[in-house]
Amino acid sequence: MKKSLLILLSLAVGFTAQAQKVPLNIIPQPVEIIELSGVFTLNKSSVITFNKAEGRATAEMLAQKISMPTGFSLKVQEGKNGAIQLNINDVPNEKIGKEGYTFESNAKGVNISANTSAGLFYGIQTLVQLLPKEIEGKELAKTAWTIPAVKITDYPRFAWRGVMFDVSRNFFSKEDVKKYIDQLARMKYNTFHWHLTDDEGWRIEIKSLPKLTQVGAFRVPRSGHFGDRAIPKEGEAATEGGFYTHEDIKEVVRYAQERNVTIVPEIDVPGHSMAAIAAYPELSCNKNPKTFVNPGASIADWYGNGTFKVLYENTLNPSDEKVYEFLDKVFTEVAALFPNQYIHVGGDECYKGFWAADEGCQELMRKLKIHHVEDLQGYFMNRLEKILKAKGKKLIGWDEILEGGISPEATVMSWRGIKGGIEAAKLGHDVVMTPTTFAYIDYNQGDNTVDPPIYAGLRVSKSYSFEPVPDGVEAKYILGGQANLWTEQIPNLRYAEYMSYPRVWALADVYWSPKASKNWENFSKRMEAQFDRADLAQVNYSRAVYDAIVKTTLKNNKLSLELGSELSDLDIYYSIDDTMPDNFSTKYSKIVELPEGAITLRVITYRKDKPIGHLITLKRAELEKRATKQ
Template sequence: MKKIFSILILSLIGFSGFAQPNAQQDTETNSFYPTSEIAIIPEPVLLKRLEGKFTLTNNFTIEVPANPELNTAIVFLKERLTIPTGYYAHIERKTATHADIRLLLNTQYNPEIGKEGYQLSVHKNQIIIKANVPAGLFYGIQTLIQLFPKEIESKSLSNLKNWSIPAVEITDYPKVEWRGLMFDVARHWFTKEEVMRFIDDMVRYKYNILHFHLTDDEGWRVEIKGLPRLTEVGAWRVKKEGEFGAMIPPGPNEPRNYGGFYTQEDIKEIVKYAADRFVNVMPEVDVPGHSLAAIAAYPELSCTPEAVNYKVRSGERIMDWSRGAPPTALVDNTLCPANEKVYEFLDTVITQIAALFPFEYIHMGGDEAPHNFWQNNPQIKALMAKEGLKTMPDVQGYFTRRVEKIVESKGKKYMGWDEILEGNISSSTAIMNWRTLNFAIEATKNKHEVVLSPTAYAYLDYMQADPITEPRVYASLRLSKSYEFDPIPPGVDPKYIKGGQGNLWTEQVYNMRQVQYMLWPRAFAISESLWTPKENKDWKHFFAKTEEHFKRLDLNETKYAPSVYDPIFEVKRTADKQLSVKLSTEIEGLDIYYSFDNSFPDRFYPKYTEPLVPPVDATVLKVITYRGKDPIGRMLNMPISELQKRAPNR
């Protein structure tokens, strides 16, 4: 996890209130249509509402191109249109102008929509989706499904009888080519089937890159032939549940049976599953830091003799961040830049990773590598003298350039976190910018390709509301802030921007339901930021659509966070040093009710209208939000002791 600037980010992440609309603007005709009728995420480039509706009948025909790349898309479309409706779909693999739904590949390339765009026409008697390539048809299908009533998401037969959708003309294509989500499977283990479900969920919102974080201090998750201890030892640790980074160190006899890994056959299945859904999978092997699992398996990869006693991390504290970044390591979790065995090891790993993952990039980490164990190491000192290295960042730069050559020798492109910019790297190396925008600007000035995944907008492991609502991590990131994400921000050279992504680190994410809770709805916001033209983005419209998609997720049995409805607490002290608690909401149109007497407030309790001063003997402030007569937020219990901690002393 990227921890630097966490305190700064806490202060930077803001919020604002917006009215909730009940209509969306037609981008061509300047008219409005009900959001409950058309709620497409991400918002299309051009949408024109036509008169009338198309109604699906109980025996319909789909014309599909004779292209094997579309087989999965066709199965998806058929299942969505038949399981909840109970209707029969006939698939026609030749020209069928009479078909109810026609999927057509253009015979002449349409430059307006490019490689991933599509044109969707819904008329009273027929639906036509056109695209230049199969990926475009796949994304057009995702939009079509979103036009149907929410019950189309049901996993069993629905009681709905009328399967009508509005007549529209849509022309759509992505803003950027790289639209990614990072899934950290190293901190906690997720099965092959769960990774496939992750892919299924992300493509519904037109993501096309899965950044697969496979190695870290807590686990090595990919089989490497010839290095069996990576998975025999490195994939397993003591099972711990609690606050990550503050857990009691495991005892010597506690079983190390929590974890797992993907065989090479598993990886091939995942890669194919993703490719069938037009997703590229980028592997990440994080080095030289974040390498404790590898070192526990092969201690000779470390500069530190005590590494022979190291174990895979189980959640205990191993870093001191009190002085900022790079951290001070309590155990040496770095590969040794002065050890030739390290480069032989990495050549073996990268050779096999390159063969398993067809994607052009391999991500090699490079972030948060502590240097304190290197500083007085005789091997490192000898390396510095030999190579003319002056500083510890120079040493890491030497390591990076060596690994860069290994990656390139396998026919792949090297990508790393933005710390590697300090190492005099080749301009052919791509940068993933997670810290401040200055690093993205620097990278584009030096002609590096850049993918933006900034903590301030795109770190999906961050808390979504007040820290009392979720496992406490480094900062909070509200939905409205994620929606401000701009993958081509001012100051960067857009020629070198590939796109952006959201990152889901999983230190505090133990299972797939929590994965979903952390992704949605913030991944909606990032999706729209990566796909939709900036001028088409509108927070009020977006949130109205989000509420419609909450209903779809309910029917699809996908978990999501309702945090956007929670009150926001702002605490200060008055001139006489009393607490003053200001409450607000991320969206407008909500009322807040509260109690100090330990009872559970509803709309018949006092309504918040001005800052509150807690009674002298109160121990808890309980709050809940309503929309009209209906409770919509969660009941939050805020200890007065917590408010006291947050209030600055005057």
């Protein structure tokens, strides 16, 4: 009888331990993770300890994060005996480097160890993701606050893990910027590239040049699609915009530093300078006093081969010494506000037509014995690099800075695909890979009939497939990668979140996790778990991953339909008979030859007999328009 009871008891214990195991949906995926038996249960008496003073801020941040949904005011103190221990290693662990950590949890508690406070910070991000999803909520939640027993060794693949945020096309308050930085830090991003100036607005106070913000930070109000808006009328007041004061900048920089995020400011020159020229017309070739801050009008004609012509001057004059005096003033103040080593100088999409027509520029070319106006950009960038070096800063710019020559010390950000990055790396430049094809998160995530259309599309699965180190390139030159969020069509933080996630989560895996761990099926499950957490955190995200992918081909005047999805467990239903499809409609299983006539395709996805994706509706003309010819 006793033996039978013991057997039943052991079976019950085994069943409980097994039942307590939950999927470990951590993003980014840790390097090594071993699941153990049991759980640690957090309670109001749990204590967080740190063994060295530099761990205190991280411990307090963790206590604050936990307090709202749990209702626990956890004590934070120096020592080594807390239920949650945050320890800086006395002897550095070479394997985990500066940003890595080890994590061990069992029934007694949690121990996170790292070589630096940055490693501890990333360790607590993992701890939070191991807690129940209710930890993300804004209200008190009743649940068992358990952490599964695991052993983790984790460290990043790349040193540069960044996201660029454009605040020129649309202005975002400092509180919005801080909130966005906080979200990035939780995914172990360490670089925030802050695009502060462009044709549509100058967003940083320069005390020695007050008109940059008095004039350059504001534009006439306009609504409608970016690129289709009207230019300012004569005498129309510029009332829309904003800028960051020096104190604002310092506050955001401190906030980012507390979360181990480095801010790289961008002052985009010599092109994309319309807002600066509106403030100081004398900086341009034509010196037009009617230059305006662009409200989102079309200011250039773009041609199919990638070339373009700018209709309203937006380029600084490289032959005018006053331009370099201006830049010295700007970068003196920028360098003082941002303590990191890099300043981004743009250098992209610089139209040379105004230079070609300017006598001063032609005289400079004769003096320099150069024959191509494009080489003036190399001259400009080399002058600019000397200004930055004098202030103890390193130049980084978009891949166009390679045109006309740049010093080997300059760092190149490859955006026009990976070609510029490959070229730069082979020349010995450090490179950050951020190609449009994988990392431009202002592009549509799903079908253009669902999301507002913009330049191109980029699905989360494509972002996840990105490999930042191209074949044939020495990995030592690839600092890492970055996602870029241009905000032409993004007017507020809620929509910035929608465009960022889940692609920023996918790229977090790309930039942090080992290349060998990449697995779309595994990531997609972790991504969906993050959807639930984002809902509780009131963070917006796109659900385009649940939508059908519609492709058509045209062969011998016959139109064929191919449907697919990014997730493997979705069922796709469609109709072409002017009925609304559901899970009793035709289920897609193979390529369909569509009948002739004015049909309308309607497609929807289901999971386990429940609708999950958007309804996609396409008339025949649209199906033909998107068809590939065979």
